[in-house]
Amino acid sequence: MTPREREPVTSSEKDADALLVATYHTSALIRVRGRGSFKVGSALKQFGLSAIGSGCRQFILDMDECTGMDSTFMGVLAGLALRLKHEPDGRMVMMNLSPKTLTLLETLGLAQLIETHLEGHVSEDLKKRLSDVVDLSTLKGSIADQKLTLETMLTAHEDLVKVSPDNLPKFKNVMAYLSADLKQFEGV
Numbered sequence: 393m394t395p396r397e398r399e400p401v402t403s404s405e406k407d408a409d410a411l412l413v414a415t416y417h418t419s420a421l422i423r424v425r426g427r428g429s430f431k432v433g434s435a436l437k438q439f440g441l442s443a444i445g446s447g448c449r450q451f452i453l454d455m456d457e458c459t460g461m462d463s464t465f466m467g468v469l470a471g472l473a474l475r476l477k478h479e480p481d482g483r484m485v486m487m488n489l490s491p492k493t494l495t496l497l498e499t500l501g502l503a504q505l506i507e508t509h510l511e512g513h514v515s516e517d518l519k520k521r522l523s524d525v526v527d528l529s530t531l532k533g534s535i536a537d538q539k540l541t542l543e544t545m546l547t548a549h550e551d552l553v554k555v556s557p558d559n560l561p562k563f564k565n566v567m568a569y570l571s572a573d574l575k576q577f578e579g580v
Contacts, residue, residue, distance in 0.1 A: 412528040413439050418481070420448040423528065424458040428465035434544040435531040436465070440472040449482045452518060456488035456511065461496055463563065467548025470555045473505045483507060487514050501556030539577055546570040 409426035420443040422436070440451065451472065469484070476482030486497070487509040494510060497503045509515070549563045549570065 411436055411439070411531040413531055414528045415443055415446065415448055418448055419450045419452060421452050421454065421528070423454040423456075426457070427459050428455075428461040430462060430464035430541065430545055432531065433464045433468045433548060434537070434540050437468045437471065437544055437548075439531055440468070441475075444472070444475055444479070449476065449479050451476060451484045453484070453486045454488055455486055455490070455493055458490075458493060461493060463500070463552065463566070464545045464548045466496065466500055466502060467550075467552045468544065470500075470502055470505065471547060471551035473502070474551060474554065477505065485509070485518065487518055488512075500552055500559055500562075505555055539574070542570055542574045542577060546574060 409429060409431050411432050412423040412425065414421045420440070422439070424432075428436075443451070453469075469486075473484040476484055484505070485507040486493075488511045489497070489508055490511060494503070494508055497506065497508060509518075546567060549567050552559045552563060553567075
């Protein structure tokens with residue numbers, strides 16, 4: 393039985409952008425519901441850093457219920473994947489990707505850093521890891537902390553440029569805007 397079979401989804405939950413997360417031994421499971429966006433970016437980053445700090449070295453993202461991703465969300469993934477790359481046995485896996493979400497990752501150079509699997513192409517090893525996960529906690533996105541949101545968004549875009557310098561022209565203006573907003577917010 394998979395975690396999805398254990399957990400019924402209500403229509404209001406299905407419409408909301410949320411992350412369902414769990415850790416199991418050295419693995420972290422993240423199920424993306426709705427849109428992976430700046431709204432859940434800070435929550436993803438905080439969960440990811442905490443999981444790495446607790447010894448998780450493999451991140452498995454189930455994208456079956458993901459309707460799309462923005463650059464902030466993908467930048468947070470990039471930052472976490474870059475950290476995992478420097479850990480023994482560190483890896484990030486995204487499974488159940490639609491062709492559209494896979495193309496987004498490839499366009500920004502993340503497919504070179506993240507192991508990707510289209511929907512329906514999940515290895516037996518990943519299926520086993522998923523079947524072992526019992527409890528998923530919901531991380532709802534919040535943009536209430538404006539400073540944290542701005543910092544997360546700026547760092548996410550900087551990480552996209554680290555992954556691929558070709559991303560600089562795409563995000564140069566966004567980074568300048570976010571940096572200016574952050575300085576204004578801080579009163580600098």
